[in-house]
Amino acid sequence: MKRRDFxxxxxxxxxxxxxxxxxxxxxxxxxxxxxETLLIxxxxxxxxxxxxxxxxxVPGYEVSWNCYDRLISHEMKSGxxxxxxxxxxxxxxxLAEDMTIGDMSATFRLRKNAKFHDGTPVTAxxxxxxxxxxxxxxxxxxxxxxxxxxxxxxxxxIVDDHTVRVDFLKKDRLTIPDLAVIVPCVVNSELVKxxxxxxxxxxxxxxxxxxxxxxxxxxxxxxxGTEVVMERNDDWVCGPxxxxxxxxxxxxxxxxxxxxxxxxxxxxxxYELPNKDFQEMKANGKLSVVSLPISNxxxxxxxxxxxxxxxxxxxxxxxxxxxxxQKIIDAVMFGLANPMFGAAADKATEVAWPQPTKYATxxxxxxxxxxxxxxxxxxxxxxxxxxxxxxxxxxLCVLVQESLAQLGIKTTINxxxxxxxxxxxxxxxxxxxxxIFSGWLDYPEYFFYWCYHGNNSVFNTMxxxxxEMDRLINGARDAAATGDxxxxxxxxxxxxxxxxxxxxxxxxxxPFVNVAMQKNISGYQxxxxxxxxxxxxxxx
Amino acid sequence: xxxxxxxxxxxxxxxxxxxxIVTFLLTRALxxxxxxxxxxxxxxxxxxxxxxxxxxxxxxxxxxFFRYTVDLAHGDLGSSLTTGQPVATEIRNRxxxxxxxxxxxxxxxxxxxxxxxxxxxxxxxxxxxxxxRVVTTAGVSLPVFFTGLVLVYVFYFRLGWSPAPLGRxxxxxxxxxxxxxxxxxxxxxxxDAEAFRSxxxxxxxxxxxLAIFSLAPIARMTRASxxxxxxxxxxxxARASGLSPATVTVTYAFRNAMLPVITTLSMVxxxxxxxxxxxxxxxxxxxxxxxxxxxxxxxxxxxxxGFVLTMAVMYVLLNLVIDxxxxxxxxxxxxxx
Numbered sequence: 001m002k003r004r005d006f007x008x009x010x011x012x013x014x015x016x017x018x019x020x021x022x023x024x025x026x027x028x029x030x031x032x033x034x035x036e037t038l039l040i041x042x043x044x045x046x047x048x049x050x051x052x053x054x055x056x057x058v059p060g061y062e063v064s065w066n067c068y069d070r071l072i073s074h075e076m077k078s079g080x081x082x083x084x085x086x087x088x089x090x091x092x093x094x095l096a097e098d099m100t101i102g103d104m105s106a107t108f109r110l111r112k113n114a115k116f117h118d119g120t121p122v123t124a125x126x127x128x129x130x131x132x133x134x135x136x137x138x139x140x141x142x143x144x145x146x147x148x149x150x151x152x153x154x155x156x157x158i159v160d161d162h163t164v165r166v167d168f169l170k171k172d173r174l175t176i177p178d179l180a181v182i183v184p185c186v187v188n189s190e191l192v193k194x195x196x197x198x199x200x201x202x203x204x205x206x207x208x209x210x211x212x213x214x215x216x217x218x219x220x221x222x223x224x225g226t227e228v229v230m231e232r233n234d235d236w237v238c239g240p241x242x243x244x245x246x247x248x249x250x251x252x253x254x255x256x257x258x259x260x261x262x263x264x265x266x267x268x269x270x271y272e273l274p275n276k277d278f279q280e281m282k283a284n285g286k287l288s289v290v291s292l293p294i295s296n297x298x299x300x301x302x303x304x305x306x307x308x309x310x311x312x313x314x315x316x317x318x319x320x321x322x323x324x325x326q327k328i329i330d331a332v333m334f335g336l337a338n339p340m341f342g343a344a345a346d347k348a349t350e351v352a353w354p355q356p357t358k359y360a361t362x363x364x365x366x367x368x369x370x371x372x373x374x375x376x377x378x379x380x381x382x383x384x385x386x387x388x389x390x391x392x393x394x395x396l397c398v399l400v401q402e403s404l405a406q407l408g409i410k411t412t413i414n415x416x417x418x419x420x421x422x423x424x425x426x427x428x429x430x431x432x433x434x435x436i437f438s439g440w441l442d443y444p445e446y447f448f449y450w451c452y453h454g455n456n457s458v459f460n461t462m463x464x465x466x467x468e469m470d471r472l473i474n475g476a477r478d479a480a481a482t483g484d485x486x487x488x489x490x491x492x493x494x495x496x497x498x499x500x501x502x503x504x505x506x507x508x509x510x511p512f513v514n515v516a517m518q519k520n521i522s523g524y525q526x527x528x529x530x531x532x533x534x535x536x537x538x539x540x
Numbered sequence: 541x542x543x544x545x546x547x548x549x550x551x552x553x554x555x556x557x558x559x560x561i562v563t564f565l566l567t568r569a570l571x572x573x574x575x576x577x578x579x580x581x582x583x584x585x586x587x588x589x590x591x592x593x594x595x596x597x598x599x600x601x602x603x604x605f606f607r608y609t610v611d612l613a614h615g616d617l618g619s620s621l622t623t624g625q626p627v628a629t630e631i632r633n634r635x636x637x638x639x640x641x642x643x644x645x646x647x648x649x650x651x652x653x654x655x656x657x658x659x660x661x662x663x664x665x666x667x668x669x670x671x672x673r674v675v676t677t678a679g680v681s682l683p684v685f686f687t688g689l690v691l692v693y694v695f696y697f698r699l700g701w702s703p704a705p706l707g708r709x710x711x712x713x714x715x716x717x718x719x720x721x722x723x724x725x726x727x728x729x730x731x732d733a734e735a736f737r738s739x740x741x742x743x744x745x746x747x748x749x750l751a752i753f754s755l756a757p758i759a760r761m762t763r764a765s766x767x768x769x770x771x772x773x774x775x776x777x778a779r780a781s782g783l784s785p786a787t788v789t790v791t792y793a794f795r796n797a798m799l800p801v802i803t804t805l806s807m808v809x810x811x812x813x814x815x816x817x818x819x820x821x822x823x824x825x826x827x828x829x830x831x832x833x834x835x836x837x838x839x840x841x842x843x844x845x846g847f848v849l850t851m852a853v854m855y856v857l858l859n860l861v862i863d864x865x866x867x868x869x870x871x872x873x874x875x876x877x
Contacts, residue, residue, distance in 0.1 A: 224623030
């Protein structure tokens, strides 16, 4: 018998009869509350409720997404397995009633009846203040805005009380999509300004602790590291009223316990479990498990191309033939990943990203290439990984180490503590490493701009520089902005081919985002940020 | 007496200053760059520098230390970056959670270990002595992490007797007004019997886990100390004078055997308070140990410093209390001694 059924059956009995366990004696009102409440358990919780804050972590994005509105959002389409998947190319109005895109600007008319949680109407000055804030506070939000060529407060113009215009600095295909990510959320400017100080003109300290938005949910209680409680905003007008009244999000550090909570029917949703657990839960069918490929997320083996032996393309190709691809997918990912290798030799390059390479495990070819490069006897090197993701990274590196040993390459495994990983990446000195990258904006040229361009961003972890690559990437960006499809297609195919021929990084697989939930939960949607959207979820 | 306590506290000041300096330097020596960590995965070098400046880590070490001590003097332990809250508030909220759990665990442990140790000592070589040996060996050799998981598996997952391991209260109860910070006491003050029962049922498994682990040192120490006292001359005299075995054991022997047991207790308590991280992790307990470890993983300096400092202060106070207790139990021991 499930505990929930048990509750119903004993609710009529005298309290305290059965066991010294609280839920058994819970009052009927509390049992009711349970059916309207969504209980989420996850490993980590937010450190800041405002995505504009200093160092807001990924769980904090989930709060922002559900408690704030943006001008526009994405439509849904049917994704793999029929699961609703955000539609990269179709936008729908959120706070805006409609959007008119001109040649060098976009105009948004705001809903007249939208109100912040405290009852103040949402006006154009709030929108401008919020966008100004996003491009001015520095750190991640400002960086994300700049990805869509949104960098200056002058770009955001108040036309009238309910109309805002966004001027473009230059033609950029990513400007509109960038207005639909989490960062450009609309904040209650009057309320925050009241609580701002000279030292903190944008009121970041205030919004860190409470939500000041107009979104479908508001945070009513937050105990850092323990729980977040969110209540539905019944006056929300930017979409159909959500079904879930209350969301309780508890932090349960132990993955095994999260699984136990799910299987006992106490928790409604959990993610961040080991792949093995997801695999088993899928197999036993008691819960519904959703697994969807992370849009443009790729786990890869990177090589520092500025130093021998990896400055030699032949050595890099040899490694690409020596990767134990299938073993990694089977033993590390338990099948929960899309292969990024082994495309048929005659397959034409597509105008898409990600797509599989033509490399596959072939030790003979690898040996021959290595001999050609003058490393017939192998060499010694170090492979590094981020300990924060040790569950995947460690077995993966061990498999790679084993495989390379067959070529005479002696690899030492270097485990880098999570706190240190980014510092190490920034130094760009690690010879061989595994890492993962996925961008919110799912466009090939965007991915390549960060990962392969010669401007050497932090994600170009290989320090790869090639004038030809830069020309193709810049070409594709310009062509996308002007809508020149022929040039765009040619350039995208060009840089994908070049990246696979020179292999500064070896793509391994595209991982899945996995979410396990009770059978009575429906309405899960996949978003580019890979966090939950409570607005669409339904219980019962 | 009061002046002696004041004197003892004064002696503790230099060691506390030492702790402040050492933790400050140690946290700075940790590998890892908090600015890069908190700038997020998508940060450029400029973004990292901006964050570094905001956090004040671009200043020379001496200046950082000076600021830290000035803040400390005002009772400000700084703010945690991982949880976004002031460290002092967090420690105030989390310390009672750990203390309640540890105290209850210790209480259970003492309630079992003391009688077990005494019985084992009075009947060496008997079945009860062997039971004592087996129980303590098993308890100490099972890692707390493992015991905790097994208890959760059996009593929650399999049998369903225990509530979900979701922290201090069932999800649908709200925490009582904080008076002592101990939920068992606060719920009683608030007169909320349902919440009290919920808090108690949440405590049973983690407290049992801690108790199993801490049985060994207490029981073994009780046994050893009792054996020694029972073979001493004044016990022989008492027995020879025809006093009942119960009076001899409890009144004469046990009281004299208490001193080393008290010392062990204090050590076990302070050890458990800081070291029950694993229990806190297994039971999603919002305690101080898991807080410190999470901060350490993120090279979040302020909470680590705050944690070490709090622990140092607790050790000083605990030692003082133990010393006073010695005097109460054994009048021959005096504070100045």
